[in-house]
Amino acid sequence: MASPKHESHSCSHCSLSDICLPLGIDKEDLDRLEKLVQGSHIQHDGDVVIQQGTPFTKIFAVKSGMYKSTKLNADGHETIIGFHLPGELIGLDAIYPMEYTSSTTALTTSALCQLDYDQLTDLSAHIPALQKQLIRLISKEINNSNALLSELSAEQKLASFIRNLAIRYETRGYSGTELILAMTRQDIANHLGMAAETVSRLLKRFQDKGVLKINHREVKILNPEQLLILTGCEAQTHSIDTSKLRKG
Amino acid sequence: MASPKHESHSCSHCSLSDICLPLGIDKEDLDRLEKLVQGSHIQHDGDVVIQQGTPFTKIFAVKSGMYKSTKLNADGHETIIGFHLPGELIGLDAIYPMEYTSSTTALTTSALCQLDYDQLTDLSAHIPALQKQLIRLISKEINNSNALLSELSAEQKLASFIRNLAIRYETRGYSGTELILAMTRQDIANHLGMAAETVSRLLKRFQDKGVLKINHREVKILNPEQLLILTGCEAQTHSIDTSKLRKG
DNA sequence: CGATCAATTGATAGAGGTCAAGACGCGTGG
DNA sequence: CCACGCGTCTTGACCTCTATCAATTGATCG
Numbered sequence: 186m187a188s189p190k191h192e193s194h195s196c197s198h199c200s201l202s203d204i205c206l207p208l209g210i211d212k213e214d215l216d217r218l219e220k221l222v223q224g225s226h227i228q229h230d231g232d233v234v235i236q237q238g239t240p241f242t243k244i245f246a247v248k249s250g251m252y253k254s255t256k257l258n259a260d261g262h263e264t265i266i267g268f269h270l271p272g273e274l275i276g277l278d279a280i281y282p283m284e285y286t287s288s289t290t291a292l293t294t295s296a297l298c299q300l301d302y303d304q305l306t307d308l309s310a311h312i313p314a315l316q317k318q319l320i321r322l323i324s325k326e327i328n329n330s331n332a333l334l335s336e337l338s339a340e341q342k343l344a345s346f347i348r349n350l351a352i353r354y355e356t357r358g359y360s361g362t363e364l365i366l367a368m369t370r371q372d373i374a375n376h377l378g379m380a381a382e383t384v385s386r387l388l389k390r391f392q393d394k395g396v397l398k399i400n401h402r403e404v405k406i407l408n409p410e411q412l413l414i415l416t417g418c419e420a421q422t423h424s425i426d427t428s429k430l431r432k433g
Numbered sequence: 434m435a436s437p438k439h440e441s442h443s444c445s446h447c448s449l450s451d452i453c454l455p456l457g458i459d460k461e462d463l464d465r466l467e468k469l470v471q472g473s474h475i476q477h478d479g480d481v482v483i484q485q486g487t488p489f490t491k492i493f494a495v496k497s498g499m500y501k502s503t504k505l506n507a508d509g510h511e512t513i514i515g516f517h518l519p520g521e522l523i524g525l526d527a528i529y530p531m532e533y534t535s536s537t538t539a540l541t542t543s544a545l546c547q548l549d550y551d552q553l554t555d556l557s558a559h560i561p562a563l564q565k566q567l568i569r570l571i572s573k574e575i576n577n578s579n580a581l582l583s584e585l586s587a588e589q590k591l592a593s594f595i596r597n598l599a600i601r602y603e604t605r606g607y608s609g610t611e612l613i614l615a616m617t618r619q620d621i622a623n624h625l626g627m628a629a630e631t632v633s634r635l636l637k638r639f640q641d642k643g644v645l646k647i648n649h650r651e652v653k654i655l656n657p658e659q660l661l662i663l664t665g666c667e668a669q670t671h672s673i674d675t676s677k678l679r680k681g
Numbered sequence: 682c683g684a685t686c687a688a689t690t691g692a693t694a695g696a697g698g699t700c701a702a703g704a705c706g707c708g709t710g711g
Numbered sequence: 712c713c714a715c716g717c718g719t720c721t722t723g724a725c726c727t728c729t730a731t732c733a734a735t736t737g738a739t740c741g
Contacts, residue, residue, distance in 0.1 A: 260665035264582055266579050280569055280572035281575075316557075316558060321528055327529075327574045328530065331534075334578075334581060334624075335504065335512040338728080341508075378582070386690080401688090618719075618720065619719080631698075633722080649705095649706080683741105685741105687736105688736080690733105691733085692732085696728095697729100698725105698727075698728085700723105701724090702721105703721080704719100706720095707719100709717105711715095
C-alpha cells in the first residue's frame with residue numbers, strides 16, 4: 186500500500202469532475218487536459234506532499250481523504266491555513282509568489298492528482314472555458330480565506346468550522362450530517378486560533394446541548410438548525426429580536 | 434472637485450502601471466487594454482462604490498486615496514475584510530460567485546479605474562501575458578487573505594497591520610515611515626477583530642515605547658525594527674533564544 | 682503490557698471586551 | 712469669534728472568556 190501508485194486515470198470518469206477543473210469542456214479538450222494530469226498518488230497519515238518554500242510547478246487536486254496546509258510564519262509559529270477535501274485544489278496561492286507558501290500533509294490515507302501549471306496555462310490559453318474555470322476557482326479561494334475573518338467567539342468559530350466541513354462534504358456527495366474529523370483537536374484549535382482544550386470543552390458543550398453526537402473523531406450533527414444558531418447566525422424560521430445583535 | 438470626472442487616461446502614463454495589470458505587455462496590446470478601461474472616477478469620504486450582492490461586472494483599480502471593503506455576514510455583523518491602496522485591484526473575489534461579496538466605500542477623496550471583466554477576459558484570451566498577470570493578481574489576493582489567520586495577540590495583529598500598510602505604501606512609491614490612517618480606530622479594530630478601545634490603548638503603548646509617533650490619524654514609524662519585533666517576528670540582527678517561542 | 686500520543690477535565694490567571702465617562706477636534710450657526 | 716453639538720478618540724473600572732498549566736483518562740501500537 187505504501188508505494189505511490191499511478192493508477193490509470195480519466196477526468197471524464199472521475200466522480201469529482203463536476204467540482205474540479207473540467208467544467209463545460211468538450212470531449213476533445215478534455216482529452217488534452219487529461220494528458221497533463223498525473224493520476225492518483227497515494228499518501229498516508231503524515232506524508233508531506235508539498236514543502237513550503239519549494240518552487241511552484243504543480244497544482245494538486247484531492248481525490249480522496251484529507252490534507253492540511255500549514256504555514257510556518259516568520260515568528261517560528263505554525264498555522265494551519267486550511268484543510269482540503271476531495272474535489273478541492275491545492276496550491277493556487279502559490280501562483281503569485283511562484284513558490285509554495287505552505288506545506289501540505291496527508292491526514293489519513295489519501296489520494297490526489299497532479300497538474301503541471303505551465304501546461305495548464307498553455308492549454309487554458311487555447312480553451313477559454315478552461316481559462317474561465319481556472320480563474321473562477323482561484324477567485325473562490327479568496328472567499329474561503331476571507332470566511333475566517335468575521336467570527337467572534339470561540340463557540341461561533343468552532344460551530345462555523347463544523348458546519349463548513351459538513352456543507353463541503355455534502356456538496357461532494359458525502360453525508361452532510363455525519364462526518365469524520367481526520368485532524369486532531371490540536372489541529373482544529375490551531376486553525377481556528379484557540380487552545381485545544383477549548384475545542385474539547387466546546388465540543389462537549391455542543392454535545393450537552395444535543396447539537397452534536399461525538400464519538401472520538403466521528404461527529405454526527407443532530408440539530409443542524411441549532412448548529413447554525415451557534416455560528417452566530419439567527420434561525421430564519423421565526424422572526425428575530427434584532428435589537429441585540431453583536432456589536433457594531 | 435465633486436463631479437465624477439472622466440479624465441483622459443492612459444495606462445502607459447499611469448504611475449501605477451508597474452503594479453497594476455499591464456505588466457510585460459507590448460504597445461499594441463496595451464492600446465487594446467486601455468480601450469476597456471474607464472478612467473478616473475472620483476469619490477469622497479463615505480461614497481459607496483460597490484454594493485454587496487450586486488452582479489459582478491467590473492474590476493476596479495485604485496488610482497489614489499483609500500477604500501474599505503465591508504462584508505455583511507449572515508449574523509448581521511459587518512466585517513471589514515480589507516483596505517485598498519493605490520495600485521490595488523478590487524473585486525477579484527467576486528469572480529467566482531458572480532456577485533460582489535462585499536461593499537466598497539471611499540475613506541477619503543479617492544479615484545479609481547473600472548475594467549469590464551468580460552472584455553478583460555476576452556482580451557486576456559488573446560494575450561497570454563495578460564492572462565498570466567490576471568491570474569497572478571488573483572492568486573496574490575489569496576495570500577493577502579491568509580495573512581490575518583496567523584497572528585495571535587492584539588499587539589501582534591496591530592503591529593502587523595501598521596507594518597503591512599507601511600510596506601504597501603512604500604512599494605507604491607510613498608513614504609514607508611510616515612503614513613495616514615484614513616480609517617477610524619473602529620474600522621481598524623473591526624478589521625483586526627478587536628475592540629476600538631484596544632486599538633487606542635495599543636497605539637498609546639507603541640508610542641510610549643518609542644516605536645511610533647502618533648498625531649491623530651498621522652503615524653510616523655520611529656523604530657521599524659522594534660515594530661517588526663512587536664509583530665512577533667524576532668529581529669534578525671542578533672541571534673535569538675528560540676527556546677521560548679510562542680506555543681506549538 | 683507499558684509507552685506514547687490524543688483527548689478530557691479542573692483550577693487559575695491574564696488578555697482583552699464591555700460599559701461608562703470625559704476629552705478633543707471640527708463643522709455649523711448665531 | 713465663540714458657543715454648541717456631534718462624532719471620534721481616549722481613559723478608567725470591571726468582568727468575562729479563554730489561554731495556560733497540570734493531572735488524568737483513554738486509544739493505539741509495537
